[in-house]
Amino acid sequence: MRPVGADEIESLAIGAWILGTGGGGSPYLALLNMRQLYRKGVVCQLMDASELHDDDLVAVVSNMGAPLVGQERLTDPKTMALAVTMMEEYLGRKFHAVMSLEIGGGNSIQPFMAAAVLDLPVVDGDCMGRAFPEAQMTSFAIHDLRMYPLTLADVRDNAVVVARAASWKWMERISRKACVEVGSIASTCKAPRTGKEIKECAILGSTTKAIRIGRAVQAARRAHRDPIDAVLEVEAGIKIFSGKILDIARRTTEGFLRGTATIEGLDQFRGHTFKLAFQNEFAVGWLDDRPRVMTPDLICVLDTVSGDAIGTETLRYGQRMTVIALPAPPILLTPKGIEHVGPRAFGYDLDFRSVFA
Amino acid sequence: VRRRIGIDVGGTNTDAVVIEEGIVKAWVKKPTTADVTTGITRALAALVEQAPAAREAQAVMIGTTHFTNAVVQRRDLGRVAAVRIGLPSGASLPPFVDWPEDLAALVRGEVVMLEGGHEFDGRPLVPFDSRGMREAARRIRAAGIRSVGIAAVFSPLNASCEEEAGAILQQECPDVAVTLSHRLGRIGLLERENAALLNACLVELARTTARAFTRALRASGIAAPLYLTQNDGTVMLAEVAEAYPVYSFASGPTNSMRGAAFLGKRDEALVIDVGGTTTDIGILRLGFPREANNVVEIGGVRTLFRMPDLLSLGLGGGTLITSAPPSLTIGPTSVGYRLTEQALVFGGDVLTVTDVAVAAGLIDLGDRRRVASLPAGLVAQALTRIRAMIEEGVDRMKTDAAEAPLIAVGGGAFLVPPRLAGVSEVLNVPHQAVANAVGAAIAQVSGEVDQIFQDLSRNEAIDRARRLAEDKAVEAGADRATISIVEVEDLPLAYLPGNSLRTRVRVVGEIA
Numbered sequence: 001m002r003p004v005g006a007d008e009i010e011s012l013a014i015g016a017w018i019l020g021t022g023g024g025g026s027p028y029l030a031l032l033n034m035r036q037l038y039r040k041g042v043v044c045q046l047m048d049a050s051e052l053h054d055d056d057l058v059a060v061v062s063n064m065g066a067p068l069v070g071q072e073r074l075t076d077p078k079t080m081a082l083a084v085t086m087m088e089e090y091l092g093r094k095f096h097a098v099m100s101l102e103i104g105g106g107n108s109i110q111p112f113m114a115a116a117v118l119d120l121p122v123v124d125g126d127c128m129g130r131a132f133p134e135a136q137m138t139s140f141a142i143h144d145l146r147m148y149p150l151t152l153a154d155v156r157d158n159a160v161v162v163a164r165a166a167s168w169k170w171m172e173r174i175s176r177k178a179c180v181e182v183g184s185i186a187s188t189c190k191a192p193r194t195g196k197e198i199k200e201c202a203i204l205g206s207t208t209k210a211i212r213i214g215r216a217v218q219a220a221r222r223a224h225r226d227p228i229d230a231v232l233e234v235e236a237g238i239k240i241f242s243g244k245i246l247d248i249a250r251r252t253t254e255g256f257l258r259g260t261a262t263i264e265g266l267d268q269f270r271g272h273t274f275k276l277a278f279q280n281e282f283a284v285g286w287l288d289d290r291p292r293v294m295t296p297d298l299i300c301v302l303d304t305v306s307g308d309a310i311g312t313e314t315l316r317y318g319q320r321m322t323v324i325a326l327p328a329p330p331i332l333l334t335p336k337g338i339e340h341v342g343p344r345a346f347g348y349d350l351d352f353r354s355v356f357a
Numbered sequence: 358v359r360r361r362i363g364i365d366v367g368g369t370n371t372d373a374v375v376i377e378e379g380i381v382k383a384w385v386k387k388p389t390t391a392d393v394t395t396g397i398t399r400a401l402a403a404l405v406e407q408a409p410a411a412r413e414a415q416a417v418m419i420g421t422t423h424f425t426n427a428v429v430q431r432r433d434l435g436r437v438a439a440v441r442i443g444l445p446s447g448a449s450l451p452p453f454v455d456w457p458e459d460l461a462a463l464v465r466g467e468v469v470m471l472e473g474g475h476e477f478d479g480r481p482l483v484p485f486d487s488r489g490m491r492e493a494a495r496r497i498r499a500a501g502i503r504s505v506g507i508a509a510v511f512s513p514l515n516a517s518c519e520e521e522a523g524a525i526l527q528q529e530c531p532d533v534a535v536t537l538s539h540r541l542g543r544i545g546l547l548e549r550e551n552a553a554l555l556n557a558c559l560v561e562l563a564r565t566t567a568r569a570f571t572r573a574l575r576a577s578g579i580a581a582p583l584y585l586t587q588n589d590g591t592v593m594l595a596e597v598a599e600a601y602p603v604y605s606f607a608s609g610p611t612n613s614m615r616g617a618a619f620l621g622k623r624d625e626a627l628v629i630d631v632g633g634t635t636t637d638i639g640i641l642r643l644g645f646p647r648e649a650n651n652v653v654e655i656g657g658v659r660t661l662f663r664m665p666d667l668l669s670l671g672l673g674g675g676t677l678i679t680s681a682p683p684s685l686t687i688g689p690t691s692v693g694y695r696l697t698e699q700a701l702v703f704g705g706d707v708l709t710v711t712d713v714a715v716a717a718g719l720i721d722l723g724d725r726r727r728v729a730s731l732p733a734g735l736v737a738q739a740l741t742r743i744r745a746m747i748e749e750g751v752d753r754m755k756t757d758a759a760e761a762p763l764i765a766v767g768g769g770a771f772l773v774p775p776r777l778a779g780v781s782e783v784l785n786v787p788h789q790a791v792a793n794a795v796g797a798a799i800a801q802v803s804g805e806v807d808q809i810f811q812d813l814s815r816n817e818a819i820d821r822a823r824r825l826a827e828d829k830a831v832e833a834g835a836d837r838a839t840i841s842i843v844e845v846e847d848l849p850l851a852y853l854p855g856n857s858l859r860t861r862v863r864v865v866g867e868i869a
Contacts, residue, residue, distance in 0.1 A: 029547075033449050069477050071545045072510050074447035155446040156483060183476040246758060314651070318753040 001047040001121055006038040009112065011214030012207070014308075016108035018217075018231065018300050019210055019326075022312040023281035024105015024131030025067045029075050034109060037077065037116045044112045045121040047097060049204050052195030057093055058123055059084045060140075060193060061111050062101035064152070064175065065185035067313075070106075073155065073185045080110055081117035082153040083189040090149060090161050091192060099123040099198065101138070101190060103206040104131025104281075110187075122207065129203040129329035130298050133280040135175075136168030137341045139331045140193070143201040147171045151189045154182035203329040209235070217307045227307025228322050231300075238355055240285060240293050240323040241274040242267055242304060248315050261315050263323070274323065276301070278312040283346045285323060293325050293355050294348070296332035296341045300324050325355045360414045361868075362404065362579070363798025364397060365612055365791075366421040369633050369694040370768070371396040372794040373404045375411040379799075383408035384791045388694070393423055394569045401577040412578050416868050418797040419570055419595075420586035420612045424559050424602040428656035431463060435504050437557040438467035438497045441550065442485065442518045443474035443510030452508070452550055457657040464558045466502040469493040473518040474510030479809075479857065482510055485518045487525060494529035506557035508538035508550035514859065515809070534560040534600065541603060541662045548652055548661035555658060556603040563602035567595040582834075584800070584868070588664050590615045590645050591803035591865055594834060606655060607664050609793060610637045613766050614646045614665065616796030620786035621764040627751055627780070630792070631769030634691040636670040638750045643843060670750050674711045674769040675700070678739055685738050687746070701727050710772065713739045720771040740774075748778050755779065766792035802868055803843075804830025807861040815858060819845060822862040835866030 013027040052058065061084060063075055088094055098111040098118070103126040115122045127138040141147070150162040152175055160178045165171035179186045193202070212234055220230035232239060243265040250259035258279050265272040275286040282299035285292050293299055301310045304320040315321075332341050333354065343350040364373045366389055374384040385403040390396040397419070405411050427433045439452035452468050453461040471493070473485035497505060505526055509518035516539040523535045536556040542549030571583050584592035585599075586608040592598075598605065613630040617623075624644040630637045640647040646665035653664050671689030675696040679686045692699045692709060699705035701712040702723030708731075714720050716728040716736045751763060760781040765773040766789045775783050788795060804826040810818040823842060831837050844863040 029450065032455055036449060036454065066477070068544060072474075072477070073443070073482075074450045074546060076447065076449045078449065157445075183478075183480075183482070244752070317756050320753075 001045050001051060004044045004046045004112070006035070008211050009034045009038065009109070011211045011218060012108060013214065014217050015210035015212065015214030016103055016105060017309040018213055018302065019108075019206075019298065020104035020131040020309060020311070021281045021298050021300055022278055022310070023133065024102060024107060025070065026311065027106045027109050029070065030106045030109035030113060033075065033077055033113050037113070042116045044115050046124050046207060047121040048124055049199050049202065052097065052123070052198055054194060054196040056096040056195035057091075058193045058195065058198050059087060059095045059098045059114070060101050060127065060190040061098055061114050062107045062188055062190065063110050063185070064179050064188045069183060069185040073183065075106070075110070075113070076155060077113035077117045079153055079155045080114040080187045082159070083151045083187040084114050084118060086151040086153055086159050086161070087149070087189040087192060090151065095120060095192070096195070097121045097123045099202065100126040100207070102126055102128040102131050103210050104128065107131075108207070108210055123198060123202070124207040125198065125202045125204040126206045127202055129206050129332065130296075131281050132341060135172040137345070139201055139203050139329070140191075140197070141168050142331055142334070142337050142340050145191070145193070145197060145201060147191050150175055150191060152178050152186045154186050156182070158182050203331065206329075220307065228302055228304070228324065231302070231307065232324060235326050237324050237326045240299075240325050240355070241265065241272070241287065242269050242322040243274065245315060245317055245319045245321065248317060257312055259312070263321070266320070276323065277348070279346050280312060282312065284343055284348050284350065291350055291353070293323070294343045294350060294352060295346060296328040296337065297354050297356065298326040298328060300326060327356050328354070360410065361798040362411055362414045362417040362581070363794040363796065363800075364400060364417070364419045365609060365793035365797055366393055366396065366419065366423060367609060367632070367793070368422060368426070371400045372791040373400040374788070374791055374794040374798055375404055375408050375414065376795065376798045377410070381788050381795060383411065384788060384794065386791065393421065393566070394573045397570065398573045398577060401573070401579070405577065414579060414581045416584060417574055417579060417581050418584045418586055418592050418800050420608040420793065420797045421566070421605060422609045423566055424563060425606045425655060427559060427562055428460075428555060428658070431460060431656070433562045434463055434558045435561040436466040436502060437464055437554060438469065438500070438502045438505045439465070439550070439554055440469045440471065440490070440493065440505060440507040440522055442471050442507070442522060443482065443546070444470050444472040446474070446482065446510060447546065450547065452554065455547060455659060456551070460656060460658065464554065467493070467497055467500055475512070475515040475518070477511060477514065479515055485521060487521060490522050490525045491529060494526050497526070497533065498530040503532065504534045504536070504557040504560045506536045506538065506550070506553035508546060508553050510546060512537070512539035513543050513549070536560065541601070543661060545661045548659050551658050552603055552660040552662045555655065555660065556601060559602035560600065563599040567599040571595060586612055586797050586800050589648070589803065590796070590800060592800040592868075593802075597833065603662065607667070610639065610667055611646050611665050612793040612796030612800070613637070614639050614641060614796065615644070615799065616792030616794070617641070617764040617766045617786065618644045619795055619799050620766070620788060620792055621784045623762060623764060623784070625761070626784075627754065627761050627763045629747065629751070629763055629765050629773055630767040631765070631772050632673045632767050633675040633696060633769065634673045634693050636672045636747070636750070636769070638668045638670070638754045639665055640754055640756070645843065666754070668750050668754050670746055672710065672743065672746055672772070674709070674772070676710045678708045678710060678713060680708070680735055685735065685742065687739065687742050710739070710743065710769075714771055743772055744774050744777070747773060751777060752779050765789060801865040802830055802833045802835040803863055803865045804828070804833060804835065805861070805863040807859070809857050809859050811857050813858065815847060818858045818860045819847060819862060822860040823864065826862045826864045830864050830866050834868050836869035837866065840864050840866035
């Protein structure tokens with residue numbers, strides 16, 4: 001267990017936005033909350049999963065809802081903590097730590113907000129290793145862990161416990177319905193996990209990884225070095241393509257933002273074209289019409305100059321951007337993992353081939 | 358005779374033109390003064406000397422960056438009360454939360470957070486705490502605060518909380534100026550609230566400035582009403598505009614773009630405005646600048662409201678060039694208004710972009726013998742770099758790959774090469790150095806309606822909104838016969854009684 005510095009939270013926000021692979025929502029408001037908390041003297045503790053006892057209980061938290069609503073009903077540490085204490089009341093047991101559902105985007109910081117209020121440590125890990133659009137796209141689902149109970153709290157003291165669900169899909173449907181009813185923004189505490197489950201089924205070390213990536217970007221910027229090269233170095237990533245956006249087509253279907261970006265190559269990629277398909281997150285990339293990179297390999301799009309991550313909703317014509325791939329957590333690459341989060345899970349009839357293979 | 362005076366007060370120069378029946382009759386360029394009004398008075402005197410008929414102008418339009426500068430330089434800002442309506446949500450992120458500390462310390466008076474606000478579908482979040490608002494209003498009065506910014510959760514969809522809060526303030530402290538966030542911004546509570554608070558801290562300055570402008574006009578023997586130009590390229594009567602200083606934040610570049618459209622006789626084009634310190638690139642759609650839909654930072658404060666979509670490059674006539682062969686750096690530092698003392702051609706000792714342009718024969722300024730010894734290789738390298746900066750900037754602003762015309766304006770327009778990648782033609786227009794003042798002079802009046810209509814078909818709702826917008830434009834001084842629609846937007850809302858449609862219509866017309 002070790003204290004997390006205010007500067008590390010800043011790095012976490014940068015790194016988590018990159019690991020969001022185009023989705024996960026901007027960490028900006030969550031970061032503002034943490035700055036407020038640290039100004040008041042809060043210091044969060046980060047713990048290694050190995051420090052958990054097998055029967056310790058861990059709360060897995062995330063914010064749920066429409067990003068647009070989150071821009072008006074601003075995220076709040078107290079509400080996040082409320083979902084956790086509700087779960088404790090329901091279970092009649094206390095949690096020993098909190099952990100993030102997804103390390104990509106704003107949900108990377110939500111457990112720190114809850115931890116600050118509840119005075120609990122944060123487990124270094126999550127269950128996606130990136131961001132994904134659906135509840136069953138987690139390492140826990142791949143391991144067939146139980147998906148209930150779930151608690152959902154809104155800021156007005158409305159609270160829902162989903163005591164049981166027949167499947168991950170049902171859990172998603174029922175909790176989504178409750179979320180829409182309270183205004184399409186809510187704090188959730190997912191099915192509680194034991195220390196043993198965390199150690200065996202979570203994606204461990206992803207918080208440290210996000211901090212490391214953010215720190216590499218910051219250090220490169222300070223030294224006027226290329227921040228993208230810095231990310232590739234620390235994470236053994238691959239530069240996939242670099243160019244400018246030539247065309248962008250988007251549509252909102254079934255609650256997802258789907259679309260395709262066409263990128264014209266620059267510098268070493270001049271004369272080539274890259275197509276990038278997304279469904280909230282970047283899913284598949286084609287180099288000159290041949291599949292080049294696909295989920296669950298992490299497809300991250302960064303501003304070529306600043307190294308800032310670019311979200312799928314802010315892509316626009318003329319942007320200079322670089323596509324990089326980072327290795328996916330091993331659990332996502334197993335046959336079961338590919339079934340949950342491979343290209344076919346997003347509707348692309350492609351056999352998964354990793355760029356790192 | 359239709360006669361207008363347009364004035365643009367920039368950081369370096371105050372430009373003025375008089376336009377008669379669509380023809381530029383006279384123009385002047387005078388240094389901007391610290392008090393702004395002296396510069397305007399001098400420009401007007403010079404203008405009247407050239408064209409005495411200017412005194413009979415029917416309208417005077419002034420565009421100024423005065424209010425943006427006040428924020429950036431942290432001066433002449435008033436202390437304000439912030440009223441946030443949205444508890445219990447957002448309690449952890451109070452107003453001013455993401456402001457730079459120095460600016461917040463200057464501006465932050467009372468901070469009030471109350472229950473209320475709405476859901477994304479129009480339902481109330483919780484009932485509005487009107488009693489709390491009344492108590493807060495009394496505290497604000499007791500604290501001697503004269504300006505209040507109010508922001509409620511989802512007010513762009515339902516403004517009733519902000520309006521009720523404003524009405525209570527008017528009852529309890531009739532002298533305070535009230536800024537309601539939904540009049541300024543869109544979805545995004547913090548950014549909209551920031552825009553309202555910036556506006557609130559500038560209201561007093563805007564009032565005194567607008568009145569000083571009017572006095573300057575009268576002292577120059579001009580009786581015409583005064584209008585201030587807005588970010589969207591239209592004008593408001595000064596006594597109305599003084600309540601919305603943030604609406605003039607980007608009026609300088611907007612005026613340049615509108616002027617470029619007028620002088621270049623194009624409604625669809627790219628515009629490049631090269632000044633002394635920066636170059637702004639924007640796009641004209643139907644003769645107006647395309648709007649930005651992303652966060653715009655002003656003086657370190659994140660805001661989101663109607664602003665032209667611009668790309669600013671650190672390239673202007675005064676931009677410094679540092680050369681240590683084989684490397685060469687352009688900017689971003691500029692000598693700005695000290696160009697005429699510090700540039701080589703003016704007897705100074707620093708190498709600027711203007712010096713390179715003179716050496717290359719692009720323009721004749723100062724003493725060209727003083728740059729005769731510049732190595733030809735350096736001049737060529739600098740020009741190549743400038744071209745690359747402009748080409749990349751133009752390409753970034755385009756929305757598609759098709760070639761488009763580019764209108765070059767501003768005092769540094771000579772830096773724009775005659776041929777550029779992705780550009781069908783570069784248009785150099787007459788009076789390009791005062792395009793901003795021309796843009797001010799030709800500005801029209803707008804009227805906008807953004808409200809929820811119930812139990813009407815889509816066409817009926819738009820029609821109703823259009824008529825209301827036209828009435829507003831006429832009220833603001835437009836000639837009804839010249840009004841046309843520039844924007845229509847409609848959005849069906851669920852969870853509201855009846856068949857609810859939120860409709861926004863904006864119209865513009867010539868000043869009557």
